[in-house]
Amino acid sequence: MDIRVGDVLEMKKAHPCGEKRFDVLRVGMDFKLKCRGCAHEIMIPRVKAEARIRRIERPDGETTA
Numbered sequence: 848m849d850i851r852v853g854d855v856l857e858m859k860k861a862h863p864c865g866e867k868r869f870d871v872l873r874v875g876m877d878f879k880l881k882c883r884g885c886a887h888e889i890m891i892p893r894v895k896a897e898a899r900i901r902r903i904e905r906p907d908g909e910t911t912a
């Protein structure tokens with residue numbers, strides 16, 4: 848899966864604050880994501896994150912399902 852810093856990920860499950868969209872801050876073996884609702888930052892293993900992604904939004908307006 849091609850995920851880059853600056854992308855916005857829509858996840859299948861919502862964060863406890865209710866928001867499903869996260870900004871990508873760091874990419875590698877783990878992803879560092881920032882919740883768009885409460886600005887909480889989380890580290891999640893790449894394998895788990897890729898399984899939970901519903902949609903990827905690029906900064907240039909492109910959307911990948």
